[in-house]
Amino acid sequence: MPESLYGPGEASGIWVFLEHEDGEIVPVSRELLGKARELAGRSESSLTGLVMGNDVEDVAAKASRLDLDRVLTVPHPRLEPFTAEANSFAAAAAIRAQRPDVLLMGATPYGRDLAGRLAVMLQTGLTADCTDLDLEPDSGLLLGEVSGFGGDILAMIKCERRRPQMATVRPGVFAETGHRRAAPAPIDTFAVDVPAQAVPVRVLARRKHHGVDISRAGRLVIAGRGVQGEMSLVESLARVLDAEVGATRVAVDEGWIGRDRQIGQTGIVVRPGLAIVCGASGATQFTVGIDKAGLVVALNQDPEAPIFEQADLCVVEDLFPVVRALLARFESEGAMPS
């Protein structure tokens, strides 16, 4: 097998790719830092936050207050707007020069674009969309836990011989610790030249939906196909519960609700205290998104629906009369405590 560019003996340190948007480090990168800090502590490694982009001073200053040992900036005008080609070119240069042992990134569209390209450029292993990270007891190798093996089975994936050991993690999998440094961490800069031919793709326009971020919602009422487009009912229940509305992909594809509220493998991993799931069958691609919920109430008229395997309270019933009765009950009992 062709060798990676450097091996385990030459590698050290854990790097977290700090994705940023409008000058802010995105939530998944901050979530990753908490887990990375734990892994760094156990393996006595240093923790570096990688900041790529054009004018990165502000972001680097914000990063230096987070729980990490060092910020490494890789600035270049051609790194913004983000393209996978330019960013993988620059990241690969920094990685070849400084040889991290582990590289973690958020499984956002940009993070996955970058990770998939980088892994090939660096000839190394990538474990995608991990649901947990750990260290193998004796070897100290990074273990990435992945599902997608048909639901109940989780596999721990490792990369023994090549470096860096790469993994991506979906937003919402880890909780943000909120730990901050008293004194800012040192900021290093890696100078890189990004030639024009490393940036073949032109970004013509970028539109943001400015939607909600349901990954942080404490309570969710979730609509599946069974809601049949009657979103006002679900929205009313969400209102009395002081909850956000989430949806399965079918509900999103039907146009009943915006894509920013889609839960699941290609949507968002949520961790609400309470989730009321209305008219969803419980496909694995959906349920991976609600694994971390507290109390799960599922309403479905089909007693065989797999969603009931993933629920605390199983309501085998036409959802409409039950939701209406529940709504009436909350309305008559007055406001919900938040």
Next chain:
Amino acid sequence: MSRPLHTVVCLKVVPKSEEVQVDRESMTLDRTKARSEINPPDMNALEMALSLKDCYGGRVSLLSMGPPFVAAYLRMGIAMGADDAYLLSDRAFGGADTLATSLTLASAVRKIGGSDLVLCGEESSDGATAQVPPGIAAWLNIPQATYALSIAVEEEGFAFVTREIQGGEEDLAVPLPAVVSVKVGVNEPRFMDIDRLHNADQLSPVSVWTAADLDVDPGAIGIGGSPTTVAGLRTATTGGGRRRQVLSGTPDEKAALIYEEIMRYLGVTTPAT
């Protein structure tokens, strides 16, 4: 106006995920009992390729790495309107992770003679990594655009791609050749032409290639070319740990029980009724 396009569509045949069994001894997946289907977003990629062909003319080739039975699914693609199909089938390809899979597919694209576009699905329902399309692009050293909602080729040598990003969309001008991965559900895949299905083998027999047919280092494919390995398997405690309490009664009674449970869960005592 643009010249005719040659598009290669990467189709993966996947087991219906709920039917897959896991062999704990060998730590492998037993797919024999599971029915298969073409990975749903790959069907959207195929439809996109066919409508590009309708629009600009040209040719659509199908490419898949998998066991021999996958040929039957490629014939369905021919019946939908694809022009030719290539199946990479060899035990030597088995056990490939994303690095080895993307290399194998990239090598086949080269052997086909290259193309203007390589279209993939956004992610596979079993692998679920979304990393193969960027991997193919990196091996071929060409640009990539992932999570595409639409593609147009109005200007010579460029694809205009609208694609999804976190909380929004972006429009890209991507020079060809390029790899584009397509979002699931962006179009309605057309029906098969039954005459074409019956005649698929006369129209275009599926070319089956082994590792020896590809110009690729045997050590870089399959399990041997895969840097990642399975360290262990375990059963998920999540979901499995749920109460699964089935509520009984009329809809009103069920609603009352849910109400009480929610109030208890949130630490609020309910007034006795």
